[in-house]
Amino acid sequence: MTFATQIDKSKVEALLHAIEAGQSEEAAKLVDDLTQIREGELYQQVQLLTQNLHQTLDDLEEDAPILLHTKHDLPDITERLKYVMNETDNASNKTLSSAENALGLVEQLASSLEGGALQGFDKQLVEQINHELTNIMLAQSFQDLTGQVLNRVILIVTTLEESLKELISRSRHNFEAIPERAETLESKKEQEEKGMGPNVTQKSKQDTVESQDDVDDLLSDLGI
Amino acid sequence: MQINRDMNILVVDDFSTMRRIVKNLLKELGFSKFDEADDGATAWPMVQTGKYDFIVSDWNMPQMTGIDLLRHVRADANLKDTPFLLITAEAKRSQILEAAQAGVDGYIVKPFTAATLNEKIQKIFARVAERQ
Numbered sequence: 315m316t317f318a319t320q321i322d323k324s325k326v327e328a329l330l331h332a333i334e335a336g337q338s339e340e341a342a343k344l345v346d347d348l349t350q351i352r353e354g355e356l357y358q359q360v361q362l363l364t365q366n367l368h369q370t371l372d373d374l375e376e377d378a379p380i381l382l383h384t385k386h387d388l389p390d391i392t393e394r395l396k397y398v399m400n401e402t403d404n405a406s407n408k409t410l411s412s413a414e415n416a417l418g419l420v421e422q423l424a425s426s427l428e429g430g431a432l433q434g435f436d437k438q439l440v441e442q443i444n445h446e447l448t449n450i451m452l453a454q455s456f457q458d459l460t461g462q463v464l465n466r467v468i469l470i471v472t473t474l475e476e477s478l479k480e481l482i483s484r485s486r487h488n489f490e491a492i493p494e495r496a497e498t499l500e501s502k503k504e505q506e507e508k509g510m511g512p513n514v515t516q517k518s519k520q521d522t523v524e525s526q527d528d529v530d531d532l533l534s535d536l537g538i
Numbered sequence: 539m540q541i542n543r544d545m546n547i548l549v550v551d552d553f554s555t556m557r558r559i560v561k562n563l564l565k566e567l568g569f570s571k572f573d574e575a576d577d578g579a580t581a582w583p584m585v586q587t588g589k590y591d592f593i594v595s596d597w598n599m600p601q602m603t604g605i606d607l608l609r610h611v612r613a614d615a616n617l618k619d620t621p622f623l624l625i626t627a628e629a630k631r632s633q634i635l636e637a638a639q640a641g642v643d644g645y646i647v648k649p650f651t652a653a654t655l656n657e658k659i660q661k662i663f664a665r666v667a668e669r670q
Contacts, residue, residue, distance in 0.1 A: 406555040414562065444566075448652055451562050455649045458553040459627055462598060 321351055371485035377493055384482060385492045388475040390515050395464045395471075397514035406457040413450045420444060541663045543568045545591035550574075550581040550607065551625075552599040556648075560594055560625065563652050567659065578602025582610055585617060592662075597626035597633070605633075605640055612641040619669075621662050625650065 325344060332341040374381060424432055424440045432440060482489050513522045523529050547564060549572055551557045557574045564572065573590075575581035579601035585593065593611065595604040604624055611617045623644040624637055637645055643665070644658040 403553075403555060407558070410555065410558050410562070448563070448566060451559055452649070452652065454555050455559055458551070458556040459648055461553055462627055 321348060367481075368485060371481065371487070374485075374487070376487070376491070377496065380478075381482065381487065381492045382495050384475065384478040385489065386495055388471060388478070390517070391471045392468050393515045395468050397512070399461050399464050402457045402460060406454040409454055410451055413447045417444065417447050420447070541659070542591070544571065545569070546571045546573070546589050547592045547594060548573050548575060548581060548584060548590045550576075550578065550593065550595035550599070550604065552576050552596065556596065556625075560655075563655050564594075566652065567656055578604060578607035578610075581607055585611060585620070586614070588616060590620060592621050592623070594623045594625060597624055597628045597637075605637060608637070608640050608642055621666055623658060623662060625655075 325348060329341060329344040329348070332338075332344060420440060420443050424430065424436075427436060479489055482492075510518070513519050523532065547569055549557050549560050549564075551560070554576070557576075561572050561574070573584060575584055577599045578595070581593075581595065582602065584590070585607070593607075595607055597604040604626065608622050608624070611620055611622060618641075621643045622641070623646065624642050625646045625648060627648045629647045634645055643662045646654055646658055
């Protein structure tokens with residue numbers, strides 16, 4: 315890239331001269347002139363980039379991957395991550411409940427043995443069990459730590475989604491008019507063949523069974 | 539040193555699992571009176587009642603952060619001496635220094651152990667006893 319605004323050698327010499335002569339005001343003015351040239355170049359580059367971006371966006375087909383991703387996949391990410399947070403939260407709480415219950419049971423057992431005055435090996439054993447149960451509880455802090463990370467990722471994805479929408483709406487495209495992803499019977503089948511994990515989004519929940527009973531009903535209808 | 543195990547403790551964290559873990563650990567250490575808050579913003583009016591002898595808080599929460607809660611506490615003439623322990627995943631030196639500047643009494647980085655919690659509590663209340 316070449317720009318009309320090149321740095322003038324005479325200006326640099328003048329600056330050097332001004333500094334040597336101790337003319338600080340003149341020197342400051344020349345520095346301003348020089349940086350203005352740089353700023354001008356930067357401005358031109360940004361303009362060029364923006365034009366390129368607009369052109370590229372305008373040239374996209376209605377079903378270009380970036381448009382489909384923005385409309386259909388990015389909102390899914392948040393939904394999927396929230397599913398992960400809920401599942402880990404449930405699992406951690408179940409584990410905590412079990413560990414709490416077990417601690418209570420150990421306490422009951424200890425007080426029923428030897429009139430509650432445990433000695434030697436028994437006492438040591440109860441302390442060790444309590445220690446292990448406390449470790450199980452502490453290990454559940456992964457839910458908080460991973461949850462904080464997921465919250466951050468959700469924030470980033472949501473911001474990215476908004477920026478892309480904004481960009482699209484400034485191009486010739488109409489966000490609402492971006493079509494559904496063309497799903498051929500083969501591509502759907504291929505996806506199903508591969509398997510896709512838990513159906514966690516509203517969209518992917520369509521046409522799924524709710525429970526094992528549903529599965530059994532379905533199979534029994536087929537005589538299995 | 540003898541710590542008053544009957545003191546009222548407020549546990550502040552936006553993750554319910556962490557509140558539960560902290561409460562269980564405190565129970566193991568012999569404490570029995572807890573309240574919970576899920577954000578600095580919900581904790582602050584509770585703290586203002588003057589009920590609490592000890593606040594254990596997370597840093598990163600959606601409405602009001604733990605560091606802000608700490609600053610609120612320290613800025614209030616009636617509450618400013620309340621012992622305040624931060625248990626957080628925030629681990630930057632600058633953050634720890636900021637918490638110290640805001641007047642935190644103890645700082646534990648998650649994940650942590652029961653021994654660490656015990657040690658910090660001992661230290662905090664030893665200092666409180668010295669102050670009195």
